[in-house]
Amino acid sequence: MDMSQYLGMFIEEARDHIQSLNDNMLKLEENPEDLQLVNEIFRSAHTLKGMAGTMGFVNMQKLTHAMENVLAAARDGKLKVNPNIMDVLFKTVDALEAYLDVIVATGTEGQEANSHLVNALNAILGKPAEDMALPSTSKAGKKYEYDEFVVRAIERAWSQGFNVYKFDVELDQNCLLKSARAYLVFRAVEEFGEIIHSKPSVQDIEDEKFDFEFSITVISKQPIEKIRERILSISEIREVKALEIKSGEVGRAEEKEEIEEVQQESQVQETVKVVRQQKQEAPQKTSKTVRVDIERLDVLMNLVSELIIIKSRIEGLAKKYNDRQYEESIEYLERITTSLHDAVMKVRMVPVERVFSRFPRMMRDLARELGKEFELVMSGEDTEVDRTIVDELGDPLIHLLRNAADHGIEDPEERVKNGKSRSGLIKLSAYHDGNNVVIEVEDDGKGIDLEKVKQKAIEKGLLKEDQIDLSDQEIIDFLFMPSFSTKDKVTNLSGRGVGLDVVKTKIEQLGGMVEVKTQKGKGTKFVIRLPLTLAIIQALLVTVHDEIYAIPVASIREIVDVAKEDIKVVQKGKEIIMLRNQVIPIKHLHSIVGLEPVLDKKKFTVVIVRRGEKLTGIIVDRLLGQQDIVIKSLGKYLEGIRLISGATILGDGSVAMILDPNMLTV
Amino acid sequence: MEQYLVFRLADEHYGLNVNNIENIEKLMPITRVPHTKEYVKGVINLRGEIVPVIDLREKIGVEKKEFGEETRILIVNWKGEFKVGLIIDEVLDVVYLSKEDFDQATRDRNEFKFSIAKYNGMLINVINLEDVLFEKAEEG
Numbered sequence: 001m002d003m004s005q006y007l008g009m010f011i012e013e014a015r016d017h018i019q020s021l022n023d024n025m026l027k028l029e030e031n032p033e034d035l036q037l038v039n040e041i042f043r044s045a046h047t048l049k050g051m052a053g054t055m056g057f058v059n060m061q062k063l064t065h066a067m068e069n070v071l072a073a074a075r076d077g078k079l080k081v082n083p084n085i086m087d088v089l090f091k092t093v094d095a096l097e098a099y100l101d102v103i104v105a106t107g108t109e110g111q112e113a114n115s116h117l118v119n120a121l122n123a124i125l126g127k128p129a130e131d132m133a134l135p136s137t138s139k140a141g142k143k144y145e146y147d148e149f150v151v152r153a154i155e156r157a158w159s160q161g162f163n164v165y166k167f168d169v170e171l172d173q174n175c176l177l178k179s180a181r182a183y184l185v186f187r188a189v190e191e192f193g194e195i196i197h198s199k200p201s202v203q204d205i206e207d208e209k210f211d212f213e214f215s216i217t218v219i220s221k222q223p224i225e226k227i228r229e230r231i232l233s234i235s236e237i238r239e240v241k242a243l244e245i246k247s248g249e250v251g252r253a254e255e256k257e258e259i260e261e262v263q264q265e266s267q268v269q270e271t272v273k274v275v276r277q278q279k280q281e282a283p284q285k286t287s288k289t290v291r292v293d294i295e296r297l298d299v300l301m302n303l304v305s306e307l308i309i310i311k312s313r314i315e316g317l318a319k320k321y322n323d324r325q326y327e328e329s330i331e332y333l334e335r336i337t338t339s340l341h342d343a344v345m346k347v348r349m350v351p352v353e354r355v356f357s358r359f360p361r362m363m364r365d366l367a368r369e370l371g372k373e374f375e376l377v378m379s380g381e382d383t384e385v386d387r388t389i390v391d392e393l394g395d396p397l398i399h400l401l402r403n404a405a406d407h408g409i410e411d412p413e414e415r416v417k418n419g420k421s422r423s424g425l426i427k428l429s430a431y432h433d434g435n436n437v438v439i440e441v442e443d444d445g446k447g448i449d450l451e452k453v454k455q456k457a458i459e460k461g462l463l464k465e466d467q468i469d470l471s472d473q474e475i476i477d478f479l480f481m482p483s484f485s486t487k488d489k490v491t492n493l494s495g496r497g498v499g500l501d502v503v504k505t506k507i508e509q510l511g512g513m514v515e516v517k518t519q520k521g522k523g524t525k526f527v528i529r530l531p532l533t534l535a536i537i538q539a540l541l542v543t544v545h546d547e548i549y550a551i552p553v554a555s556i557r558e559i560v561d562v563a564k565e566d567i568k569v570v571q572k573g574k575e576i577i578m579l580r581n582q583v584i585p586i587k588h589l590h591s592i593v594g595l596e597p598v599l600d601k602k603k604f605t606v607v608i609v610r611r612g613e614k615l616t617g618i619i620v621d622r623l624l625g626q627q628d629i630v631i632k633s634l635g636k637y638l639e640g641i642r643l644i645s646g647a648t649i650l651g652d653g654s655v656a657m658i659l660d661p662n663m664l665t666v
Numbered sequence: 667m668e669q670y671l672v673f674r675l676a677d678e679h680y681g682l683n684v685n686n687i688e689n690i691e692k693l694m695p696i697t698r699v700p701h702t703k704e705y706v707k708g709v710i711n712l713r714g715e716i717v718p719v720i721d722l723r724e725k726i727g728v729e730k731k732e733f734g735e736e737t738r739i740l741i742v743n744w745k746g747e748f749k750v751g752l753i754i755d756e757v758l759d760v761v762y763l764s765k766e767d768f769d770q771a772t773r774d775r776n777e778f779k780f781s782i783a784k785y786n787g788m789l790i791n792v793i794n795l796e797d798v799l800f801e802k803a804e805e806g
Binding site: 302306309547592593594632633634635636637638641642643644647649653654655656657 | 695697698699700701702706708709710711714715716717718744747748749750799
């Protein structure tokens, strides 16, 4: 059977289960006595096993099965979880995640059997290493296993003189409409007796959720061969294996598990039903949320972008006509496009929890690895950001968290010596601030040793020894320089080739910025500020010569006209202006983009852009006005131009470059 | 047998496998992108898509010239990863070339290697797209 159509669903759900395994196991580690948690973990593992089995991922199924056995023992009180067991379980979850990654990449689970983990799990239960068989084939020597209900029906049948048969039916590989074929088999068999059990369930067979084989258990007074022949007479049946079940060969499947199996099956059926109903009826009847393919959202977003471009174009044309009705229609169009844009944006918003959720586990491992004690406190996980941003956020945050754990938090003894609590605290929080989302990584560790940073900068030749009057901020900026590390020893945590410079570049690519606040002995705080969305922004269009550039409005402080004589030249030709007693360095956009500046003007238009606290004035020729622009990437071929963060298509179809404000500031 | 687009740069014939070519466009407004290589002329708006354009003459070292009536932009697609427009002087023909049409010799010019094909008395410098799109290591 072609399972590929379910692959997406499987991956999504498996991810959820692996995440909840991680979450609950972390909780369990803190409260090893909590049976509720064990139960929940067991359920996730159990469901995963079932799902993997259905999809034909045998190795994954075996591994989850071994895991499930350990959890079952813990649940039944036969086993006490200890750190060693937890370690094995965590490794198992990692292995499951690895399977999932392979499945995502290739559609198959790969060759890795993870037998060492299966053995380790079995060893916990005291099983011999080679015992990897599933219990359904090894249990109690019974040939056939059914649940209580079916066993009773079988026993009753015998007592009434019926025979019990099991038919394993194999359909022809070319068989289309397998469910219809199975239905014919069912009907044919029912001429002779009663079907009391089928595997897979009738529902699954109807939904074609089976390969080319299914088996049915039948009670009948007819001879077995007669029924077999009747089944074989149906076309496209390849083989029918007929077995008579004799008393003593039937065992009851372990009740508890079987009940859960049944529950799980009914859950699966429900979702299937929901999907079907959605197809047939209006969707709001069955479910309030719908999982949508990201690509479809991207298409929608692109269409909205096109609409906004054409809207600006029509607005431009409208200025030529002075018709009131025409203007009103345009205004209406404007309102609709804006609402549509907002609506699509909202659909694309996802909670940062998507990235945050993997950190508790990571920090646990990190604490063990580093031999440090700290707690990770997260807040604002439900803060929503455009998914393009969320997807990119993982790596920078991992780095900052590692940084906090590795460089920030001191060893427990040292903390106690300094009058701090033994265990450190790392806070990860997210919140909205106007049109921005702010993410903070804060630790209560030793803070950044500015003196050390300064020494290092001198060592690296970035700073001359006589340059001593640097502000703290200027010293901190060195940390963001490529290949700058204050750690003398390269551990396997840091020293992976990623530094703060990578974090900074990434965040800036996303149109955001990073700030650092640090206090010696008290701790460090990294503040990341990001726009809510990347796709459509408000921009100021400016010209230099005959070129048009867009500057994101979010980074503009103000626009001022400056008389030529108010531009002062200081230190080796640097131009500055004074604005309300603040010195602001000035740059000509012409020079920035490689054109000749126009110098013989009486007045200059200066756009003041800000990056954090820093302000820079940008001289432009002319302002064209403010408008919504759609950010388009320059594509892979031109990637790496740091000054330009993208391009946009203007109303008249021409292209304008979008300036990266972070690169404009001095 | 594979199909090649034959086009003109200055007074020579060049060929490019048609599998690489997505479209042939007339010259359209090109927006300069600061801080790019000299031969990168900028980007165009290709029906809503931003596509970089490079001047093939400059890239492979044929003397610079003003664009004319026959100037075209070949939109090529690199393995589905990105599109680039190549500015050429004139599209001439689409021809089938088989292995026998190719000369043993290759021609080097400014680090570019061309396979030489003979077709109906024409000498065609067949371009390897990879050479055109990517910088040689020593160049940067």
